[in-house]
Amino acid sequence: MIRNYIKIAFRHLNRNKAYAILNVSGLTLGMTCGLLIFLLVKYHLGFDNFHANADRIYRIVTEQHRDNISYTAGVPSPLGKAFRNDYTFAEKVARIATFEELLVTVKQGKDVKKFSEPDGVAFAEEEFFQIFNYPLIEGDIRTALKEPNTGIITERLAKKYFGNQNPINQTFRFVNKIDVTVKGVLKDLPVNTDRRTEIYVSYNTLKQYNEWLASEDSWGGIQSSMNCYALLRPGVSTSEVEKVFPAYVKKYRPTSKNVHHYKLQPLADVHFDARYGGAMEKKNLWVLSMIGLFLIVTACVNFINLATAQALKLSKEVGVRKVLGSLRGQLFWQFIAQTSLITLIASALAMVLTALALPYVNNLFSSQISMNLFSNWQLWLFLTGIVLIVTFLSGSYPGMILARFQPVTALKGKLSQQHIGGFNTRRALIVTQFAISQILIIGMIVIARQMHFAQQSNLGFNKDAIVMVPIVSSPDQAKTVKEKFRQIAGVESVSLCFSAPSSQNNWGATPFYDNRSEEEAFRVSMRAADNDYLSTFDLKLVAGRNLFPSDTTKEFLVNETFAKKLNLASPTEMLGKNLRVNGNMVGPIVGIVKDFHDQSFHEEISAVCIPSASDNYNSYAVKINTNNVPATLASIEKTWSEMHPDQLYEYEFLDEQVAAFYETEALMFSLIQAFSVIAIFIGCLGLYGLVSFMAAQKTKEIGIRKVLGSNIPQILWIFGKEFSTLILISFAIASPLAWWAMNHWLQGFQFHIEIGAWIFLTAIGSTFIIATLTVIFQASRAALLDPVKALKSE
Incomplete structure (x- = not known):
């Protein structure tokens, strides 16, 4: 039976190539976006979850309360030692001071190699590697950072600096003044960790680089480079620990109006909390997830529209099958088989497009996402779930409509709108598609305008043609x-x-x-x-x-x-x-x-x-x-x-530094721009299906109108007034939602644009233009049909 279903499905798609191509195209685009967003969300949710006891690892951070509240991941450098000595809340406490963009030189004989390390050097206490799971492949972690001027480097840097030589006891120098002897080699860092530094030097070497920061009396200031981590004992709550922190403020900063509030930040939040330098806010992942869901739903809606429009062509086939004894269930599953075939083809193409698009996504997000087809079981589970959901979501409604056709009515070709679900369902689906598209368009315009405002407004100084060169x-x-x-x-x-x-x-x-x-x-x-x-x-x-x-x-x-x-x-x-x-x-x-x-x-x-x-x-x-x-x-x-x-020469234009303030906004703009185009394209496919259905229903009416003297623009208006109403309804739904969402987004700026009426007019105007071209493309064929043939259509 299943074999028969598949064979018939192949034959049907082969006979209706345009229908198959439209459906496969829409589903492929929707599923590709869904897969890319899934991989991106999975990548970010997996950051630093590989450490043992990750649920008990916390970073001590600082809230500074003055006329306003500011946040920093840094703490006074003596805090870590004081907390370790004064309380027993933690099994391990480790301080680590990280300095980026440092010069490293390696001398081998007469050759001196210079390297600029963007991730810099970290001065770390020994317990850091007892809190975190960054394993050594050479050396002893208990002694590698014990003595001054000793350090460990990753496998990658060991090969980069020393080639095939044994790196242990080799020496390198950084900032042209501090020599470090390699006492251990770290396994290369996993891609899903926020800790990208690959050079770790013993903490007691810090005084050679920054004597003030290394001092155990430096309570008077905070540098973001100084972090402190704690592995709490089982059963210790964050509230217990945070209750003792005010004592340090009273003891070491009694006269300061800059009131420090030390807090414990869970390791699981480090990647997502933008206040403390988190790389990706969870709200952005939610936005991306919702966009992915919308695009998949839009593709399913498009499928339903095209399938119900196609139902008229299948009516006589269904009538014959019913006369020959086919049951409703058999007809339903026949259509599900056809839908599953389209979905499987679309999913295979989506996997190929996803693989091709991943390098661009990685470049855009500065990420290292990979598909790992043979080990990524979550990807296969997600893809299987998407295939099943899309198949039944897209195929059930059209399948039930086809299965309930009355055989006599179907064979006589007397099916009406009511028999195949009427216009209202398809209208609602089209409105849904274009509401999503217009929300994305409005969001894209607002983000673009805010970015332009931020980059082109008068900053109070000149940022053009100024080169920033480091003083060394x-x-x-x-x-x-x-x-x-x-x-x-x-x-x-x-x-x-x-x-x-x-x-x-x-x-x-x-x-x-x-x-x-x-x-x-x-x-x-x-x-x-x-x-x-x-x-x-x-x-x-x-x-x-x-x-x-x-x-x-x-x-x-x-x-x-x-x-x-x-x-x-x-x-x-x-x-x-x-x-x-x-x-x-x-x-x-x-x-x-x-x-x-x-x-x-x-x-x-x-x-x-x-x-x-x-x-x-x-x-x-x-x-x-x-x-x-x-x-x-x-x-x-x-x-x-x-x-x-x-030294190694580096420079940067000031306008590039200013543009770096808005990297997240630029990223979201690029994504929404791409998703808007895809959503509009899929929406146009759905509109194409609706017009196809209308053209099939109104063939005889069009013939009569042409015989009575109607011209082509008048015929096209029959279709135009239908889609115009739907777009206006979708705009009425989309505009308040988009205004609320983008107004909320703009509250994150102290200086921002106002959302003017022209933004909404641009969104609906562009939608009208695109929809008009889609309708004309399909409706013109019906309008140009010979009226004699149209009147003989029954």
């Missing part, structure tokens, strides 16, 4: 390099600075204003720079003057928000008043800078302080002329490399 030398040598840069043809201005006006590299400090004994209740964003900072970035002075040239902190510039935070009647009241920040940086306020966006549009404008402090300069900001950019960049590189022959 002493303050005196940095001044020499600056002067050499200024002599290059094409260079307009150079400034030594901590960072650009808007940067992800933030340095916060507590201000003491006007010799007050108590610190202010807000933090300032430090932008240490020389006297060329304002001219290089085109920052505007609203009062006072610029800094005088100096290597040490003698004067300050502040922004307008600084005055607002102090509740001063006029910003000029600050001029001449003393300011103390960061403990030992003291001097008068000599100028007030017009507010500029120091962070992304997600954040409010901070109070900003600009002192001269050459020890804190990290970058050369080089403003160049755009007439001959390649030659100018080459000259900058040559000059820098001549002054730093033992």
Whole structure:
């Protein structure tokens, strides 16, 4: 019986190739999107779930409460040791300080190899590898990080640095000053871990790199690079632990208005909590999952529309089968067999498309997703479930309609709309499809407009044609390099600075204003720079003057928000008043800078302080002329490399750094753009099915109208008024839902666009245009049919 079902299904699809191609196309696209989203969601949900006792591993994080609340994954460096010594809540506690983008040099004989390691170096306590499951393939984890200047590296780096030599007891150097002897080799890190650092150095080496951070008295500041992890004992609750943390604040920061709240963050949340640098928020995974579900449902809806439109062609076949004794159940399962054949073909094609699309998805998400067909049982389970659900969801309704045809009515060709489900069901399905499409279109337009707004709005400074080059030398040598840069043809201005006006590299400090004994209740964003900072970035002075040239902190510039935070009647009241920040940086306020966006549009404008402090300069900001950019960049590189022959040259344009603020938004825009196109395409297939059905039903009516003098536009309007009504209904449903969703999304920005009526008009207008082309393509064939043939259609 099953063999017979399959044989008949093949014959039917072979006779109706257009029907088969349309259905296979729609289902293939929907299932491909579903598979890609499943693999992406599965990849992210699997991060760091391979560690033993993962449910008891926590990271200690910090909430800083002042005039607002800020979040950081960093903690004061002494906290880990104090917590380990003072309490028995944890089996293991480990501190780890990670510094990215560091230079590593390996000397082999006369050859010196230089490597820039983007994931940097981590200074880790021994217990870190007793908390986490990163196994060694060589060396002893209990002793590998015990002594100063010892470390472990991954298999990949061992081969990269030392080739086929035994890496144990080999030496490498980082930042051209710290030598490390390899005492262990880690198994290469799995792809689903947030810990990407491949070089681990003993924690007691940290004082050679950053003496302040290594000090056990450094309670006064927090760097995001310093993390602390704890493996809690069984039965210990997070609330028990968090109750003891306020004691550290009272003991070590009793006078600070910057109230620290230390919290325990479960390891399972580290990947998803954007407040602490999580790579993928769960809400984004939910959005992607819902889009995938919508696209699969849309494909099923399209199948049902095409199948019911095709039912008229099968009516006489069904009538003959019933006369010959076929039962309803047999006819139903015959159609299910046909549907399953289409679904299996679509799923096979979807697997191929998924494999072809994965490299692009990995590039887009900076991920390492793989299908692993022979070991990924979850993928096969998902695919099997999708095939079964799609088969019965798509095939049941048309199958039941065909099975209930009355044989006499079917053989006479007298079937009406009511016999095959009427228009209302198909109308509802079309409305569903286009409502989903319009929600995606509106979302795409809003995200695109917000990104354009963020990137093109006046930031309060000039970000164009400015190259950020790292400072890797002493303050005196940095001044020499600056002067050499200024002599290059094409260079307009150079400034030594901590960072650009808007940067992800933030340095916060507590201000003491006007010799007050108590610190202010807000933090300032430090932008240490020389006297060329304002001219290089085109920052505007609203009062006072610029800094005088100096290597040490003698004067300050502040922004307008600084005055607002102090509740001063006029910003000029600050001029001449003393300011103390960061403990030992003291001097008068000599100028007030017009507010500029120091962070992304997600954040409010901070109070900003600009002192001269050459020890804190990290970058050369080089403003160049755009007439001959390649030659100018080459000259900058040559000059820098001549002054730093033992370093690797790197640079970045400032506008690229600013664009990096909105990587998540750019990613979501790309995805929604692609899914919108797919949803519209599948929706048009459904509309094509509806028009096909209408054309078959109205063949005789069209013939009569043409005999009575109707022209082709009048005939086309018969179909046009139907789809116009459906699109308007779908728009009425989609627009409030889209407005609510995108308005909620925009609340994540302190500076954002308003959702104007034109956005909705654009969405419905584009939908109308696409739908019109679809309808004309199919309806024109009915409109051009010879009326004589149309009248003989029965």
